[in-house]
Amino acid sequence: MLCETPSRRVRFAKEELKEYPVSEVCKVLGVSKSNYYKERKRTEKEEKEEEKAVVQSFAENHGRYGRIRIRKELQRKGIEISEYRISNILRKNGLKAKCGRRRKWRKEKKDAPQYLEENLIKKKFEVVQPNYLWCSDITELRCHGTKVYVCGIIDVATRRIVGWSIAKTQTQKLVQDAFRMAVGRNPKRPENAVYHSDRGCQYTAKKTKELVESHGFRKSMSRPGKPNDNQPIESFWRTLECEMDDIRSLRFEEAARTIVNFIEMYYNADRLHSGINYMSPNDFFSL
Numbered sequence: 001m002l003c004e005t006p007s008r009r010v011r012f013a014k015e016e017l018k019e020y021p022v023s024e025v026c027k028v029l030g031v032s033k034s035n036y037y038k039e040r041k042r043t044e045k046e047e048k049e050e051e052k053a054v055v056q057s058f059a060e061n062h063g064r065y066g067r068i069r070i071r072k073e074l075q076r077k078g079i080e081i082s083e084y085r086i087s088n089i090l091r092k093n094g095l096k097a098k099c100g101r102r103r104k105w106r107k108e109k110k111d112a113p114q115y116l117e118e119n120l121i122k123k124k125f126e127v128v129q130p131n132y133l134w135c136s137d138i139t140e141l142r143c144h145g146t147k148v149y150v151c152g153i154i155d156v157a158t159r160r161i162v163g164w165s166i167a168k169t170q171t172q173k174l175v176q177d178a179f180r181m182a183v184g185r186n187p188k189r190p191e192n193a194v195y196h197s198d199r200g201c202q203y204t205a206k207k208t209k210e211l212v213e214s215h216g217f218r219k220s221m222s223r224p225g226k227p228n229d230n231q232p233i234e235s236f237w238r239t240l241e242c243e244m245d246d247i248r249s250l251r252f253e254e255a256a257r258t259i260v261n262f263i264e265m266y267y268n269a270d271r272l273h274s275g276i277n278y279m280s281p282n283d284f285f286s287l
Contacts (some may be wrong), residue, residue, distance in 0.1 A: 050081050054089045058097075064243040064271070066090075066097035072278040098242045116204060119229055120194050120220035125275070130157045130285060131189045134182065134217075135233040136197045138170060139240070143247045143255035150240075150259060151178040151202075154233045155186075159273045160281040161236065161263050162186055166256045175202040176211055183215050196220040198230055239267070 026032065057070045065073065067086040074081055090096065127133045133156040141148040149170045153163040163182025167174050179195070195217040197203040203221070212219050222229035244262040247255040268281050276284040 051089050054086050058095050063098050069272050117219040117221045119223050127156050131186050133194045137233040139237045143250050148255050151175050153178050153182045156232045158281050158285040172202050172205045194218050194220050198222045
């Protein structure tokens with residue numbers, strides 16, 4: 001079935017009937033030659049404008065957005081374009097969105113008493129109350145001459161990074177500093193809130209347990225060999241490692257600033273998240 005508008009009929013003809021004489025195409029479409037050329041010129045202009053908008057969106061987001069997020073962003077600007085069309089434009093211009101990398105898992109060190117807890121949240125993505133469920137984890141990055149350890153805490157309902165800390169060593173203090181930031185920024189929390197983590201020694205330490213419980217949180221831990229129990233924060237690490245600017249050539253202080261800028265100025269403030277209806281975490285939290 002032919003498209004309804006003359007412009008779309010001409011676009012259809014441009015792709016499907018391009019091997020036929022213009023006179024025959026006009027008969028099929030039911031338009032005059034003058035209207036055919038006029039509409040074809042218009043569609044070519046529209047296509048150039050669409051291509052410019054897609055390439056601009058890709059560049060403004062530093063290659064972090066693929067076809068889905070680019071479409072959502074352009075829709076907010078009043079530009080309707082299909083994901084298929086966006087994919088073709090990206091391919092035509094040699095553009096490819098950044099993709100994730102697999103994380104290497106480390107063995108636990110059991111050189112101190114452990115305070116283990118049960119996994120309290122089985123259906124984590126059904127949580128809709130802000131600050132009811134926080135998930136925390138530590139990731140290791142490399143910069144010039146050293147390693148960078150980042151502890152992050154994500155609020156599952158809003159996908160906000162509510163607390164973070166950065167250091168050259170992976171210690172209890174790294175975890176505790178991130179938690180103190182999170183509770184300081186979010187004084188209003190529901191009763192019986194849950195703080196979830198893996199079973200790393202930084203999280204099973206007595207001081208960490210006491211700090212968490214002193215602020216009214218119930219402690220929850222992933223099951224052994226089940227990293228997916230902590231999937232919300234693991235997903236964030238994949239996003240950070242994939243979309244953040246490369247820090248391997250930076251000194252520690254510069255690398256730390258780059259990480260903070262990514263978290264606060266981009267991820268929380270601007271990045272469209274599929275899990276919250278393609279809104280930024282801060283905007284979703286403000287609803």
